[in-house]
Amino acid sequence: MSPTDVEAPIRVALIDDCEVVARGVAAMLADYPGRVDLVEADHRLVVAQPVDIALWDAFAPGAGGEDRLVDDSLVRRTALYTWDVSSRSVLLAQERHLSGVLSKSASAGRLVDALERVDAGENVVMRPEHEIAEERAEEDGWPGRAEGLTRRQSDVVCLVVAGLSNQQIAHACYLSMNSVKSYIRAAYRTMGVSSRSQAVLWGVDHGFRHHLP
Known part of the structure; x- marks a missing residue:
C-alpha cells in the first residue's frame, strides 16, 4: 500500500463550547490519532481551516440559541454535540439539516464511531450513556x-x-x-x-x- 492509499483521519472542530468540554474532547480523541484529528477547539462560531465535521452545542450556556448555527464553506458536516439528547435536539438537527445529535456523555470509543458514521454521510442520533444504563436496569x-x-x-x-x-x-x-x-x-x-x-x-x-x- 502506498502512502496515498492510507486514509486520512477525520478532521474535527469543536466550536463555541466551554474550555472544560474542549479539553475533555481533546483528551478523548488523542487516543485515536489514526481515525480522528481535533484540529480546532475554541469559543468562536467559525473555523479557520477546512474540517470534515464541526461539533456544536446549540443548548450550551451562551451559545446564542438556535439561530446561530454554523454556516461555513470550510465545514463539510455539522453535528449537534450536547448533553441534551432529546426529541427537541433531534428536531432541531433535522430542521437545520445537521448530520445528527452526538451525546457529550458518550465514551471516547462511541464518539469516534459516531464521527466515522457522520463522516460517511449517515445521520446519527446517539443516546446518552445514563439512559442506556437506566434502560438496562x-x-x-x-x-x-x-x-x-x-x-x-x-x-x-x-x-x-x-x-x-x-x-x-x-x-x-x-x-x-x-x-x-x-x-x-x-x-x-x-x-x-x-x-x-x-x-x-x-x-x-x-x-x-x-x-x-
Whole structure:
C-alpha cells in the first residue's frame, strides 16, 4: 500500500463550547490519532481551516440559541454535540439539516464511531450513556410490555406519543420509513387502535408520557 492509499483521519472542530468540554474532547480523541484529528477547539462560531465535521452545542450556556448555527464553506458536516439528547435536539438537527445529535456523555470509543458514521454521510442520533444504563436496569421492562408490545414497538409508540412524524421517527431510531410503518401497524394491532390520535390517547393512558425522551 502506498502512502496515498492510507486514509486520512477525520478532521474535527469543536466550536463555541466551554474550555472544560474542549479539553475533555481533546483528551478523548488523542487516543485515536489514526481515525480522528481535533484540529480546532475554541469559543468562536467559525473555523479557520477546512474540517470534515464541526461539533456544536446549540443548548450550551451562551451559545446564542438556535439561530446561530454554523454556516461555513470550510465545514463539510455539522453535528449537534450536547448533553441534551432529546426529541427537541433531534428536531432541531433535522430542521437545520445537521448530520445528527452526538451525546457529550458518550465514551471516547462511541464518539469516534459516531464521527466515522457522520463522516460517511449517515445521520446519527446517539443516546446518552445514563439512559442506556437506566434502560438496562429497569425491572419492569418497557412501557406496553405487559400489553404485548416489543421493545422496538414501544420505542416507536413513545415517539408517536411525543408528536413526531414517521419521518422524524425514522431518523431518531435509525430505521427506514417502511420499517417505521411496519412497527406502527403491528403496535396498533396489539394496542387495539386504528388511528394516530387513538394511539396517543392509549399511550398516555398506559404511562408512555413518563418515558418520553
